[in-house]
Amino acid sequence: MTADATHSPLDEPDRLVLHARDVQFDWSRSDLHWIPNEPFATHVINVLHLLLPEGERWFVEVFKQAVPHITDDRLREDVLGFIGQEAVHAEAHAGVLDHMDAHGLDPTPYVEQIAWLFRIVLGDRDLPPGRAQSWLSTRLAIIAGIEHYTAVLGQWVLDAKELDAAGADETMLDLLRWHGAEEVEHRAVAHDLYTHIDGGRTRRTVAMAVAAGALTTLWVRGVRFLIANDPYLKGRIDGRRPKASWALRDGRRGLIPHVGRLARAVPEYLRRGYHPSHHGSTAQAVAYLALSPAARAAESAERAATRKAAP
């Protein structure tokens, strides 16, 4: 189900107060190949774990720099909520990196490249004030573009019944869906922030074009890296080297996002009148967050701590 149709108010709760959830995941009972007998699809999704910790840590740093420039109270609240959610996402995925490492797949070489990209190439630069403001805007435009992708992916994983049918690991599905639901929940924030601070179309278009191109190649490289370094696969699945056509096959089977859906995200984002609220379902996101074992455990712990502290 995609939720691009018009909604009655009940279908789309709006003006949500965004808040971070202090989730914990226990990987001790999860397999490296968490979609049984589907190592290719597993690693296609695993690339997210390689990209997100350093990517989302960078989002947090850039957004913190933007906070003093916000003149709208509601947007500032949204941005502060977004920062906390992204910070927790980054560390939750970092936990999966430790889990991979414990299974003999050390992700460091790939993730260190991603760290270099975000911390050095896209990090703070020594620039005069006017240029520094412009560099902040450019980075906000890149985040807004990537956030369209994370919202599309979030909606995909909320909808992906095929993963349940394939017997995917429940803890991993909860991590992906909790994260996906929060991405859908806060999908407008990066767009609204860029629009508020700058709003220029040229910068936004260039940023999305570069971000989409880079994400595509980084994803392909990530799959190659994981399959090559997987101690059980050693570069081959059923004796064969992985092929690009497998991505189309597993996309059709619903085990990974379909390439066509991902490609469509670019024109969709660049269309005039685009707003993230037109894509994805907040109702579905909040309904998942009200079911998610990790989010519910976090909320119970938080409520217990508050009750203990109350006078």
Place this chain on the structure above:
Amino acid sequence: MTDPLRPDDADLPSGVKHSAEYYARPRPPVSLFGGRGPDRYMYGLGALANRLVPVLGGLGPGHPPLPPSPGLRARVERVTRPVPDVAEIVLVPELPEGPLPAWQPGHHVDVVLDPDTVRQYSLCGDPGDRSRYRIAVRRIPDGVGSSRLHALEPGDVIGLRGPRNAFPFARAERYLFVAGGIGVTPILPMVAHAHRAGVPFRVVYTGRSRASMPFLDELPEGADVTVRPDDEYGTPDADAIVRDPAPGTAVYVCGPPPLIAAVRARVGPENPVFSERFSPAPVVDGREFEIRLGEDGPVVTVPADETALDVIRRVRPQTPYSCRQGFCGACRVGLLRGNPEHRDRPTGGSPRGEEFALCVSRAAEGAHIVVDL
């Protein structure tokens, strides 16, 4: 790891290896797929960025900086007392300039009595009526905010922020609504909506006694409504309230914290359960201490019952923060000097001793710490 720039695994914080600290000083990319040479693709991306930075840097902003958003001001139209210690307050726009912002069941407004006295109240009127808001306030003994709201009279003007939604009301096949006392306020518009839309629902409304429970007459007649005052039924029993909700039932609960905890614990994993968000835990075992904001910056005093973040935000309103419970790390700042009492639970990131989490961490009585802010 053989790189001397990297910390040994044993020195890494909180047991997470692939932490922010681990990747803090990334080396230039070497080839991922055999060989020790530079990674051409990554260098290419870096070169592309270096070419784009000056081009995009020359672009001016799409629009000039925006002026601050105006606040919302409302005039008290009517104050009534449906039960002795509850004030029902109807608010209209201060100036008759058009409708109030739209809202949905579950939304609340911030009532700004003064910059330090902001209270949240659920909207409990009719979302279809954009000319007025209704809130209901139970008087809390010694409560500053509730007594000031109880003292309001028609014609008084107050500041509002919002509406915002910390209790999202989403479509479900059927609902179970559980309200405790004044917690009935966000539930009323939800019940009205479900009733109008013909979605099956059940309501359980608890309270001390019928005489203390407001809006009993506003629950729809003929619907599945159970009124369960403690003086007739004893203290609320989650088993009796929740029973076994049918699949597809979404549970919405609002009321005293023990009721919420009991209902949440009783609802099984297959039924979504919603309860309203609240402000973070109060400070426990706090002592007064001082923080200097930068080596040459001002000194602020953090009272025993406030957090460093509360105090610093009055001086530096733009200080970033998020969870206010010490887990997300958004408000961590560099620690320059002093011996803090760390109360955060860092999820990776900087090792202990180099940073200070403004939202929860403190220091000993009268201690003085210096942070990089």
